[in-house]
Amino acid sequence: MTNPNLFFxxxxxxxxxxxxxxxxxxxxxxxxxxxxxxxxxxxxSNIKGWHSKDFxxxxxxxxEFINLISPNIKNVLNDMNWDSNSQITKITSMWAIxxxxxxxxxxxxxxxxxxxxxxxxxxxxxCGDIVFYDPRPAPVFSHPKSDKPNSxxxxxxxxxxxxxxxxxxxxxxxxxxxxxLSDEERIxxxxxxxxxxxxx
Numbered sequence: 001m002t003n004p005n006l007f008f009x010x011x012x013x014x015x016x017x018x019x020x021x022x023x024x025x026x027x028x029x030x031x032x033x034x035x036x037x038x039x040x041x042x043x044x045s046n047i048k049g050w051h052s053k054d055f056x057x058x059x060x061x062x063x064e065f066i067n068l069i070s071p072n073i074k075n076v077l078n079d080m081n082w083d084s085n086s087q088i089t090k091i092t093s094m095w096a097i098x099x100x101x102x103x104x105x106x107x108x109x110x111x112x113x114x115x116x117x118x119x120x121x122x123x124x125x126x127c128g129d130i131v132f133y134d135p136r137p138a139p140v141f142s143h144p145k146s147d148k149p150n151s152x153x154x155x156x157x158x159x160x161x162x163x164x165x166x167x168x169x170x171x172x173x174x175x176x177x178x179x180x181l182s183d184e185e186r187i188x189x190x191x192x193x194x195x196x197x198x199x200x
Contacts (some may be wrong), residue, residue: 049103105177
Protein backbone atom coordinates (compact mmCIF):
# COMPACT_ATOMS: atom_id res chain seq x y z
CA MET A 1 0.00 0.00 0.00
CA THR A 2 1.33 3.43 -0.95
CA ASN A 3 0.97 6.29 1.55
CA PRO A 4 -0.48 9.47 0.07
CA ASN A 5 1.66 12.50 -0.61
CA LEU A 6 0.37 15.39 1.50
CA PHE A 7 0.58 18.19 -1.04
CA PHE A 8 -0.28 21.72 0.12
CA UNK A 9 -0.54 20.73 3.77
CA UNK A 10 -1.08 23.45 6.37
CA UNK A 11 1.41 23.25 9.26
CA UNK A 12 0.49 24.14 12.84
CA UNK A 13 3.35 23.84 15.31
CA UNK A 14 2.44 23.09 18.94
CA UNK A 15 5.12 22.86 21.61
CA UNK A 16 5.39 23.07 25.39
CA UNK A 17 8.25 25.34 26.39
CA UNK A 18 10.75 24.28 29.01
CA UNK A 19 11.47 26.40 32.09
CA UNK A 20 8.70 28.84 31.21
CA UNK A 21 7.40 29.45 34.75
CA UNK A 22 9.53 32.46 35.76
CA UNK A 23 9.06 34.19 32.42
CA UNK A 24 5.31 33.51 32.63
CA UNK A 25 5.07 35.27 35.97
CA UNK A 26 6.93 38.33 34.69
CA UNK A 27 4.86 38.62 31.52
CA UNK A 28 1.68 37.98 33.56
CA UNK A 29 2.49 40.97 35.77
CA UNK A 30 3.25 43.06 32.66
CA UNK A 31 -0.13 42.14 31.14
CA UNK A 32 -2.07 42.83 34.34
CA UNK A 33 -0.35 46.21 34.68
CA UNK A 34 -1.44 47.05 31.12
CA UNK A 35 -4.99 45.98 31.93
CA UNK A 36 -5.03 48.09 35.08
CA UNK A 37 -3.89 51.18 33.14
CA UNK A 38 -6.28 50.57 30.23
CA UNK A 39 -9.27 48.58 31.47
CA UNK A 40 -11.27 49.12 28.26
CA UNK A 41 -8.57 47.81 25.92
CA UNK A 42 -9.42 47.60 22.24
CA UNK A 43 -11.87 45.56 20.16
CA UNK A 44 -10.64 43.18 17.48
CA SER A 45 -11.84 39.56 17.41
CA ASN A 46 -12.57 39.57 21.15
CA ILE A 47 -16.10 38.86 22.34
CA LYS A 48 -16.46 40.07 25.97
CA GLY A 49 -12.72 39.56 26.51
CA TRP A 50 -10.06 42.22 27.12
CA HIS A 51 -7.63 42.89 24.23
CA SER A 52 -4.52 44.94 25.00
CA LYS A 53 -2.87 47.48 22.78
CA ASP A 54 0.43 46.36 21.26
CA PHE A 55 3.22 45.59 23.71
CA UNK A 56 6.26 47.82 24.01
CA UNK A 57 8.73 45.25 22.68
CA UNK A 58 11.64 47.14 24.25
CA UNK A 59 10.26 46.49 27.72
CA UNK A 60 12.15 43.92 29.81
CA UNK A 61 9.22 41.46 30.23
CA UNK A 62 8.38 41.16 26.50
CA UNK A 63 12.11 40.97 25.73
CA GLU A 64 12.54 38.04 28.11
CA PHE A 65 9.49 36.36 26.60
CA ILE A 66 10.87 36.81 23.07
CA ASN A 67 14.16 35.23 24.15
CA LEU A 68 12.20 32.26 25.52
CA ILE A 69 10.31 31.60 22.28
CA SER A 70 13.09 32.43 19.80
CA PRO A 71 14.32 28.81 19.36
CA ASN A 72 10.78 27.71 18.49
CA ILE A 73 10.46 30.46 15.90
CA LYS A 74 13.79 29.43 14.41
CA ASN A 75 12.54 25.84 14.10
CA VAL A 76 9.52 27.06 12.13
CA LEU A 77 11.72 29.04 9.76
CA ASN A 78 13.92 25.97 9.27
CA ASP A 79 10.92 23.75 8.59
CA MET A 80 9.66 26.21 6.00
CA ASN A 81 13.14 26.44 4.49
CA TRP A 82 12.84 30.21 4.26
CA ASP A 83 16.04 32.04 3.31
CA SER A 84 17.43 33.65 6.46
CA ASN A 85 20.52 34.99 4.70
CA SER A 86 18.65 37.48 2.53
CA GLN A 87 15.76 38.14 4.90
CA ILE A 88 15.35 39.60 8.38
CA THR A 89 12.86 37.88 10.70
CA LYS A 90 10.96 40.34 12.87
CA ILE A 91 8.10 40.20 15.36
CA THR A 92 6.00 43.07 14.06
CA SER A 93 3.30 43.16 16.75
CA MET A 94 2.46 41.47 20.04
CA TRP A 95 -0.53 41.78 22.36
CA ALA A 96 -2.48 39.96 25.08
CA ILE A 97 -6.08 38.79 25.36
CA UNK A 98 -7.70 38.06 28.72
CA UNK A 99 -10.88 35.98 28.48
CA UNK A 100 -12.93 35.57 31.64
CA UNK A 101 -15.87 33.18 31.85
CA UNK A 102 -18.16 33.55 28.81
CA UNK A 103 -15.58 35.34 26.64
CA UNK A 104 -14.49 34.08 23.23
CA UNK A 105 -12.88 35.23 19.98
CA UNK A 106 -14.61 35.38 16.61
CA UNK A 107 -13.19 33.73 13.50
CA UNK A 108 -10.44 35.82 11.93
CA UNK A 109 -6.94 35.72 10.42
CA UNK A 110 -3.88 37.96 10.64
CA UNK A 111 -3.23 39.91 7.44
CA UNK A 112 0.13 41.13 6.15
CA UNK A 113 2.13 38.61 8.19
CA UNK A 114 3.88 35.31 7.54
CA UNK A 115 3.51 33.46 10.86
CA UNK A 116 1.21 34.15 13.81
CA UNK A 117 1.15 32.65 17.27
CA UNK A 118 -0.70 32.03 20.51
CA UNK A 119 1.15 31.48 23.78
CA UNK A 120 -0.67 30.53 26.97
CA UNK A 121 0.17 32.41 30.16
CA UNK A 122 -2.93 31.14 31.98
CA UNK A 123 -4.97 28.19 30.71
CA UNK A 124 -7.48 26.73 33.18
CA UNK A 125 -9.51 23.66 32.26
CA UNK A 126 -12.35 24.31 29.76
CA CYS A 127 -11.12 27.83 29.04
CA GLY A 128 -11.67 27.58 25.27
CA ASP A 129 -9.81 25.71 22.53
CA ILE A 130 -8.27 27.59 19.62
CA VAL A 131 -10.03 26.35 16.48
CA PHE A 132 -8.48 26.29 13.00
CA TYR A 133 -10.39 26.13 9.71
CA ASP A 134 -9.43 24.52 6.40
CA PRO A 135 -8.10 27.36 4.21
CA ARG A 136 -8.82 25.57 0.92
CA PRO A 137 -12.10 26.70 -0.69
CA ALA A 138 -12.67 23.61 -2.84
CA PRO A 139 -13.12 20.92 -0.13
CA VAL A 140 -15.07 23.35 2.06
CA PHE A 141 -17.49 24.01 -0.80
CA SER A 142 -18.17 20.36 -1.59
CA HIS A 143 -17.11 17.17 0.17
CA PRO A 144 -18.39 13.61 0.70
CA LYS A 145 -19.65 12.51 4.09
CA SER A 146 -16.95 10.86 6.25
CA ASP A 147 -17.30 8.30 9.04
CA LYS A 148 -15.07 10.34 11.32
CA PRO A 149 -12.58 13.19 10.89
CA ASN A 150 -8.89 12.51 10.23
CA SER A 151 -5.89 14.45 8.97
CA UNK A 152 -7.08 14.14 5.35
CA UNK A 153 -10.79 14.98 5.60
CA UNK A 154 -11.17 17.30 8.62
CA UNK A 155 -12.16 20.87 7.83
CA UNK A 156 -11.85 22.03 11.44
CA UNK A 157 -9.15 21.19 13.98
CA UNK A 158 -8.54 22.53 17.46
CA UNK A 159 -5.79 22.80 20.07
CA UNK A 160 -6.53 22.76 23.79
CA UNK A 161 -4.58 25.45 25.69
CA UNK A 162 -1.94 24.45 28.23
CA UNK A 163 0.14 26.90 30.25
CA UNK A 164 3.55 27.30 28.65
CA UNK A 165 2.35 26.03 25.27
CA UNK A 166 3.18 27.88 22.07
CA UNK A 167 1.10 27.47 18.90
CA UNK A 168 2.56 28.82 15.66
CA UNK A 169 0.67 28.83 12.36
CA UNK A 170 0.52 30.56 8.96
CA UNK A 171 -1.06 33.97 9.34
CA UNK A 172 -3.56 33.30 6.54
CA UNK A 173 -5.14 30.47 8.56
CA UNK A 174 -8.59 31.38 9.89
CA UNK A 175 -9.03 30.66 13.58
CA UNK A 176 -11.37 31.38 16.48
CA UNK A 177 -11.46 30.74 20.22
CA UNK A 178 -14.26 28.84 21.91
CA UNK A 179 -16.08 30.30 24.89
CA UNK A 180 -14.30 30.17 28.23
CA LEU A 181 -16.46 27.84 30.30
CA SER A 182 -14.35 28.20 33.45
CA ASP A 183 -14.51 30.81 36.19
CA GLU A 184 -10.83 31.65 35.76
CA GLU A 185 -8.94 33.86 33.34
CA ARG A 186 -7.60 32.50 30.05
CA ILE A 187 -4.59 34.69 29.21
CA UNK A 188 -2.92 34.40 25.83
CA UNK A 189 -0.15 36.35 24.13
CA UNK A 190 -0.54 36.64 20.37
CA UNK A 191 2.03 37.95 17.94
CA UNK A 192 2.84 38.25 14.26
CA UNK A 193 6.12 37.50 12.49
CA UNK A 194 7.23 38.83 9.14
CA UNK A 195 10.28 38.41 6.95
CA UNK A 196 11.73 41.40 5.13
CA UNK A 197 14.46 41.48 2.53
CA UNK A 198 17.67 42.95 3.88
CA UNK A 199 18.55 46.41 2.59
CA UNK A 200 15.00 46.98 1.39
